[in-house]
Amino acid sequence: MAAMTSSERPLLNRRLAEFGTTIFAEMSALALRTGSINLGQGFPDTDGPEEVREAAVRALREGRGNQYPPGPGVPELRTAVAAHQQRRYGLSYDPDAEVLVTAGATEAIAAALLALVEPGDEVVALEPYYDSYAASIAMAGGTRVPVTLRPDAGAFRLDLDELRAAVTPRTRLLLVNTPHNPTGTVLTRAELTAVAELAVERDLLVVTDEVYEHLVYDEAEHVPLATLPGMRERTVTIGSAGKTFSFTGWKVGWVTSTPELVTAVRSAKQFLTYVASGPFQYAVAEALALPDAYFEAFRRDMQTKRDILAAGLTEAGFQVYDTAGTYFITTDIRPLGETDGFAFCRSLPERAGVVAIPNAVFYDHREAGAPFVRFAFCKRAEVLKEAAERLRRLA
Numbered sequence: 001m002a003a004m005t006s007s008e009r010p011l012l013n014r015r016l017a018e019f020g021t022t023i024f025a026e027m028s029a030l031a032l033r034t035g036s037i038n039l040g041q042g043f044p045d046t047d048g049p050e051e052v053r054e055a056a057v058r059a060l061r062e063g064r065g066n067q068y069p070p071g072p073g074v075p076e077l078r079t080a081v082a083a084h085q086q087r088r089y090g091l092s093y094d095p096d097a098e099v100l101v102t103a104g105a106t107e108a109i110a111a112a113l114l115a116l117v118e119p120g121d122e123v124v125a126l127e128p129y130y131d132s133y134a135a136s137i138a139m140a141g142g143t144r145v146p147v148t149l150r151p152d153a154g155a156f157r158l159d160l161d162e163l164r165a166a167v168t169p170r171t172r173l174l175l176v177n178t179p180h181n182p183t184g185t186v187l188t189r190a191e192l193t194a195v196a197e198l199a200v201e202r203d204l205l206v207v208t209d210e211v212y213e214h215l216v217y218d219e220a221e222h223v224p225l226a227t228l229p230g231m232r233e234r235t236v237t238i239g240s241a242g243k244t245f246s247f248t249g250w251k252v253g254w255v256t257s258t259p260e261l262v263t264a265v266r267s268a269k270q271f272l273t274y275v276a277s278g279p280f281q282y283a284v285a286e287a288l289a290l291p292d293a294y295f296e297a298f299r300r301d302m303q304t305k306r307d308i309l310a311a312g313l314t315e316a317g318f319q320v321y322d323t324a325g326t327y328f329i330t331t332d333i334r335p336l337g338e339t340d341g342f343a344f345c346r347s348l349p350e351r352a353g354v355v356a357i358p359n360a361v362f363y364d365h366r367e368a369g370a371p372f373v374r375f376a377f378c379k380r381a382e383v384l385k386e387a388a389e390r391l392r393r394l395a
Helices: 025-036 050-061 075-089 104-116 131-139 160-164 189-202 241-245 261-268 278-288 292-316 341-352 382-394
Strands: 099-102 123-128 143-148 151-154 155-157 169-178 203-208 234-241 253-256 328-332 372-374
Touching: 025 203, 025 341, 050 241, 050 278, 075 099, 075 278, 099 189, 099 261, 104 131, 104 169, 104 203, 104 253, 104 261, 104 278, 123 131, 131 143, 131 169, 143 160, 160 189, 160 372, 189 203, 234 241, 234 261, 241 278, 253 261, 278 292, 292 328, 341 382
Parallel strands: 123 143, 123 169, 169 203, 203 234
Antiparallel strands: 099 253, 151 155, 234 253, 328 372
16 A cells, blocks of 8 residues: 555644634634624623733833743742632642643643643543643543533533543543533532542542632532642642633633642643743732632622523523533523524524524534533623523524
């Protein structure tokens, strides 16, 4: 058999062959083209606190961060992250050895998986999952093993027996996201305790994405996995400023863990962006020191917006699942006589002037997510009310 020539060989390597243009790019372009309200991609339509913006301007004018910042992140931000973890959760981290600043949570996820996963290792992740999880596992050469959250009593739930059954001798790492995007599930203390016990029993590393930590509603409680027995020494916790302070374009995230795990993640991170977001790091340091009243007001505001959109979606005929955290609502389109989330979302701008995301893109087995559609409510209340009014055309 003749060898394949370079012109015949696919340009995209086989690890990434399944990944094309993200659904977020497609649907945001559709929103622009049709003039629709974009409730697809999760970015706010207002900026965060004025004092935090002014802190960024001040850093720029004072020449702080205009050149390469230190590889691990500026000391002010690393100190602020450590203080935040101590104040909120009683977790003690050394700013110099146990905190790493990244270009948003997406880079933190990629760097952690590239650093900690060997080719052939299995990574167990909660499905549906943020699309960069699958791509990062693929780039690391790992094998992803989904454990699917399924609807139960009006919300999406984790089956702990299924999680335990998914762990094999080849499992290296658990990838946990709570509060969970896209379902809005917040894992309970009891569920997280079971996850922790499994990780300790099977000697697994855990990467936990907690970027929505400040967006939990009603009776839900965010419990960092690292606070549970036996977990601090095996958990890489990922946080982000974008979701908490409404500055998603600044791309400031962080990792907290042991010195050994942070060093490993930094070894990969330094060859991705090396450093990023210099002046914004100083501003985020000040943001993390805002009084608790800011975080509570932010949470209450998002809960109000959740309720506005949830009511509108219900009136439009969707089945609306409970959202205990994040700023997303997952719906079922079958009560509307629809079964294909992709077709529904591609037609929705013309039918109702609103853009949403088909949840199937977050599943390995897309048929499992086919009837589910995600809407973002991190928009101004008047925009959400207008979107709800438009969606009533579907009823």
